[in-house]
Amino acid sequence: MAIIQFHKYQGTGNDFVMIDNCDNAFDKDDLDLVSKLCDRRFGIGADGVILIEPAEDVDFNMIYFNPDGSQSLCGNGSRCAVMFAKHLGLIQNETTFRAIDGIHEAKISGDQVSLLMHDVLDFEQIGDDFLIDTGSPHYLKYVTSTDDIDPLEEGRKVRYSERFAAEGVNVNFLEQINDGALKIRTYERGVEGETYSCGTGCTAAALSLGLKSSVNEVALKAIGGDLRVSFTKDGETFRNIYLIGPAKKVFAGEFGI
Numbered sequence: 001m002a003i004i005q006f007h008k009y010q011g012t013g014n015d016f017v018m019i020d021n022c023d024n025a026f027d028k029d030d031l032d033l034v035s036k037l038c039d040r041r042f043g044i045g046a047d048g049v050i051l052i053e054p055a056e057d058v059d060f061n062m063i064y065f066n067p068d069g070s071q072s073l074c075g076n077g078s079r080c081a082v083m084f085a086k087h088l089g090l091i092q093n094e095t096t097f098r099a100i101d102g103i104h105e106a107k108i109s110g111d112q113v114s115l116l117m118h119d120v121l122d123f124e125q126i127g128d129d130f131l132i133d134t135g136s137p138h139y140l141k142y143v144t145s146t147d148d149i150d151p152l153e154e155g156r157k158v159r160y161s162e163r164f165a166a167e168g169v170n171v172n173f174l175e176q177i178n179d180g181a182l183k184i185r186t187y188e189r190g191v192e193g194e195t196y197s198c199g200t201g202c203t204a205a206a207l208s209l210g211l212k213s214s215v216n217e218v219a220l221k222a223i224g225g226d227l228r229v230s231f232t233k234d235g236e237t238f239r240n241i242y243l244i245g246p247a248k249k250v251f252a253g254e255f256g257i
Contacts, residue, residue: 003254004255004257006254006255008252011246011247013195017046019051049065050074052081052088059097060098066188066191075134075203083249111248112244116241123211128141132208134241136201139159158171168189172204207229210238218230225246227243228243228244229243
C-alpha cells in the first residue's frame with residue numbers, strides 16, 4: 001500500500017488537503033484519487049486538494065483541484081497554500097507564487113494572509129445581478145435575507161441554466177448588512193454544493209458592492225467566518241485587490257492508497 005503524507009488546512013471553513021509535491025510523486029492525472037481524498041465519508045474530507053510544487057521563477061507553484069477533478073483558482077485555497085509553504089520552509093512572511101491564473105503575491109501576519117488578486121477589468125450586469133470573474137466566474141445575486149434562501153436549490157438553477165451548464169459558474173447570494181458589509185452564502189461549482197466560504201466569491205461580492213457604491217473595502221460574513229476585501233476602483237476597473245483572512249492548520253496524517 002502506498003502512503004500519502006498530507007496536511008489539512010482551513011480558511012474560514014473552506015478546507016483543503018495539502019500535499020507537499022516537491023518530489024512530483026503525486027499523480028496529477030489520477031482524478032479519482034483527488035475525489036477520494038475529498039470524500040468526507042470514505043476519504044479525508046475537503047473542498048479541494050492542493051499540491052505545492054517547486055518553481056524556478058517564483059517561490060512555488062500551487063496546483064488546485066476541485067473534488068470533481070477540475071482545476072480553477074481558489075482564493076481561500078491560495079491563502080492556505082501560502083501558510084503551508086511557510087510551514088514547509090519555502091517562504092517566510094512574503095511570497096510570490098503561481099496559480100492556474102498566473103502569478104500572485106501574498107503576505108502573512110500572524111494567522112492572517114493577504115492575497116493580491118488579479119485586476120478585474122470588466123463585468124456583466126444581468127438585471128439586478130452581476131457576473132464577475134475573479135479567477136473563477138461568479139454569479140452574484142442580492143437577496144433580502146441569506147437565511148431564507150436554499151443555496152442548493154437556487155444555486156443549481158443558475159449553475160445548470162442553459163447559459164452556464166457546460167462550463168459551470170459559482171453562485172453567491174448576498175445580503176447587505178450596511179454600507180460596507182455583506183453576508184454571503186455560496187454554491188460552488190466543482191464541489192456542486194454549498195461551501196462554508198469562498199475566497200474568489202467573497203472578492204467578487206466585494207467588487208459588486210463597489211459597483212453599487214463608493215466603498216473601497218468590504219467586510220464579508222460567510223458561514224465559516226469573516227474575510228475582508230480591499231481594492232482601488234478606477235471607473236469600472238478594479239486594481240490592488242486584496243483578499244484578507246485567516247488560514248490555519250487543522251491536522252496532519254497519512255492516507256493509504
